[in-house]
Amino acid sequence: MPTIKHALATFLVLTASVAMLKAQSAPTLLVDIDHRAATSLDGEWHIIVDPYFGGLYSFHREIKKDGYFQDVDPADNKTRPIEYDFSKSPTLKIPGDWNTQTDSLYYYEGPLWYERKFDYTPKPQNRVFFHIGAANYRAKLWVNGQHICDHEGGFTPFDCEVTAALKPGQNSAVINVDNTRIEDGVPTLNTDWWNYGGLTRDVSLVTVPEHFIDDYDLHLSRADHKTIEGYVHVDHAAAGASIHVSIPELKVDTNATTDAEGRAAITLHLQGIQLWAPETPKLYKVNISTGPDTLTDDMGFRTVEVQGTKILLNGRPIYLRGICIHAEAPYRTGRAYSEKDADTLLGWAKEMGANFVRLAHYPHDERMTRAADRMGILVWSEVPTYWALQFDNPTVLAKAEQQLHEEQRRDRDKASVILWSVANETPNTPARTLFLSTLADKAREYDPTRLVTAALLVRGQGNSKIVDDPLGKALDVIGTNEYIGWYEKTPEDAANTTWNIAYDKPLIMSEFGGDAKAGLHGGDHDRWTEEYQANIFRNQIVMLNKIPQLRGTTPWLLMDFRSPVRKLPGIQDDFNRKGLIAPDGTKKKAFFILQKAYQDNSLGKPE
Numbered sequence: 193m194p195t196i197k198h199a200l201a202t203f204l205v206l207t208a209s210v211a212m213l214k215a216q217s218a219p220t221l222l223v224d225i226d227h228r229a230a231t232s233l234d235g236e237w238h239i240i241v242d243p244y245f246g247g248l249y250s251f252h253r254e255i256k257k258d259g260y261f262q263d264v265d266p267a268d269n270k271t272r273p274i275e276y277d278f279s280k281s282p283t284l285k286i287p288g289d290w291n292t293q294t295d296s297l298y299y300y301e302g303p304l305w306y307e308r309k310f311d312y313t314p315k316p317q318n319r320v321f322f323h324i325g326a327a328n329y330r331a332k333l334w335v336n337g338q339h340i341c342d343h344e345g346g347f348t349p350f351d352c353e354v355t356a357a358l359k360p361g362q363n364s365a366v367i368n369v370d371n372t373r374i375e376d377g378v379p380t381l382n383t384d385w386w387n388y389g390g391l392t393r394d395v396s397l398v399t400v401p402e403h404f405i406d407d408y409d410l411h412l413s414r415a416d417h418k419t420i421e422g423y424v425h426v427d428h429a430a431a432g433a434s435i436h437v438s439i440p441e442l443k444v445d446t447n448a449t450t451d452a453e454g455r456a457a458i459t460l461h462l463q464g465i466q467l468w469a470p471e472t473p474k475l476y477k478v479n480i481s482t483g484p485d486t487l488t489d490d491m492g493f494r495t496v497e498v499q500g501t502k503i504l505l506n507g508r509p510i511y512l513r514g515i516c517i518h519a520e521a522p523y524r525t526g527r528a529y530s531e532k533d534a535d536t537l538l539g540w541a542k543e544m545g546a547n548f549v550r551l552a553h554y555p556h557d558e559r560m561t562r563a564a565d566r567m568g569i570l571v572w573s574e575v576p577t578y579w580a581l582q583f584d585n586p587t588v589l590a591k592a593e594q595q596l597h598e599e600q601r602r603d604r605d606k607a608s609v610i611l612w613s614v615a616n617e618t619p620n621t622p623a624r625t626l627f628l629s630t631l632a633d634k635a636r637e638y639d640p641t642r643l644v645t646a647a648l649l650v651r652g653q654g655n656s657k658i659v660d661d662p663l664g665k666a667l668d669v670i671g672t673n674e675y676i677g678w679y680e681k682t683p684e685d686a687a688n689t690t691w692n693i694a695y696d697k698p699l700i701m702s703e704f705g706g707d708a709k710a711g712l713h714g715g716d717h718d719r720w721t722e723e724y725q726a727n728i729f730r731n732q733i734v735m736l737n738k739i740p741q742l743r744g745t746t747p748w749l750l751m752d753f754r755s756p757v758r759k760l761p762g763i764q765d766d767f768n769r770k771g772l773i774a775p776d777g778t779k780k781k782a783f784f785i786l787q788k789a790y791q792d793n794s795l796g797k798p799e
């Protein structure tokens with residue numbers, strides 16, 4: 193029986209080791225970082241796969257002093273054996289998940305170490321941030337052996353200040369990424385998507401002046417389409433710092449000064465402006481400057497709001513002709529991250545006649561929302577509050593809020609993003625409804641210019657579907673998922689299904705569909721065939737057009753994607769086959785049914 197003394201000793205060791213692992217700084221998020229000059233650290237990094245986390249923990253599970261993070265020369269093993277050597281270790285490409293880069297890591301879930309050297313020349317009166325576009329799921333950064341920061345959440349960027357840790361000449365960066373699924377995670381243990389691990393988006397060094405623009409919100413006023421309003425925040429600025437904002441093409445500019453929090457309110461009065469819309473995705477160069485720091489962004493200006501059961505874009509009712517998309521790379525598969533991935537996926541959505549996409553179930557690469565801005569595609573963006581989280585655990589709520597905040601902060605400048613989704617298919621319990629209502633309020637608090645939604649489960653009674661989930665009260669737009677003809681009933685039953693919706697709000701059918709293996713053919717009732725999937729879509733369209741408050745559809749989904757729970761040999765083989773397009777670009781029959789409905793506007797009405 194362990195004595196008090198023993199328990200105390202363990203506690204002291206643990207606190208000491210945790211204290212020893214204490215990071216120097218908390219991550220932040222620099223807005224519009226893709227328009228800042230940066231030193232890219234993308235490319236080949238050495239790796240050590242470390243399922244036992246032996247590079248961090250000792251045999252008594254205490255934090256090691258001499259872990260893989262230290263900046264040592266492996267040859268210097270006079271006093272003790274150094275049992276690793278990054279320079280002789282294999283490499284992986286960044287950005288990129290590790291699972292699809294080498295077969296040996298296909299199923300790997302656990303800690304993995306990345307290391308590379310890089311040269312740096314300090315610039316006086318400047319600060320340097322280490323930018324990580326995304327690291328799935330938990331990440332720890334060391335520079336020259338100094339523990340800089342930790343981050344949790346696999347789909348949002350973070351920036352850590354490394355000014356003090358850098359030295360002239362050669363520097364070393366070590367990043368541990370651990371994609372172990374955890375119960376109190378966001379997402380939690382179970383997902384219908386592959387748990388791609390690693391540094392899945394760009395990594396770079398960004399140099400900024402002492403006082404720099406780290407956040408801003410510039411949006412068109414809902415009340416007056418000739419006014420842009422918002423604020424600019426300057427990091428480390430005292431009150432009275434001057435800010436200048438200009439939109440040269442619109443011949444408008446304004447000056448402002450920061451308050452004690454470094455924030456300056458901005459108002460721009462416009463003569464005229466081309467409002468951003470799918471048909472006219474007009475982006476303006478916006479210049480923001482303070483002292484030596486100047487930032488340029490490409491921004492569109494539009495308003496979005498609800499009016500009863502209508503969604504108004506720039507004051508006019510709109511129908512959202514959409515499709516769901518996972519961040520699965522076309523052709524090569526694996527986590528999508530590149531410009532080409534974004535252009536291909538959104539290009540297919542455009543070809544289908546879509547003006548809207550639901551980016552499921554987590555924030556996608558920033559290149560995706562930038563491309564949506566350019567291509568005129570409206571976006572539903574979502575945090576991975578997916579299925580059965582620990583809704584009664586305040587730590588989990590804090591993690592969800594953090595991811596939501598990071599998602600909103602990164603994409604607030606994207607005109608294409610109109611909806612923040614706070615959940616997908618979560619169980620209807622009081623703890624969950626409280627958790628998600630809180631999250632919805634947070635979303636609105638941080639960004640009152642967009643709409644809040646969620647994808648709800650619906651209950652059935654005979655031939656009718658009932659939408660009365662209490663979470664609906666907290667939403668501006670109701671999303672509902674159903675799989676009539678696949679997980680329940682027959683495709684034809686959809687056409688005879690009625691919908692009873694308890695909310696006088698716009699409804700988006702946020703998921704429907706069925707699996708089909710591209711090239712597999714048969715009758716309308718032969719599961720897994722293209723004909724069966726097409727039959728589902730034909731009947732869904734009949735049903736959907738009978739729902740008066742339907743204002744959007746995002747069938748599940750654009751392209752097949754890898755999933756650990758799809759094991760049917762010869763058909764699924766680790767892929768969810770509900771895509772309307774196969775990963776090799778083959779379009780299935782249902783693609784053309786939806787394309788026709790979208791192109792001749794025979795599905796859905798804006799009012």
Ligand code: GCU
Pocket residue numbers: 384553616617673703748768770
């Ligand atoms: C669910 C879920 C998706 C999943 C889909 C399916 O509705 O939201 O993540 O992939 O159904 O079963 O294919």
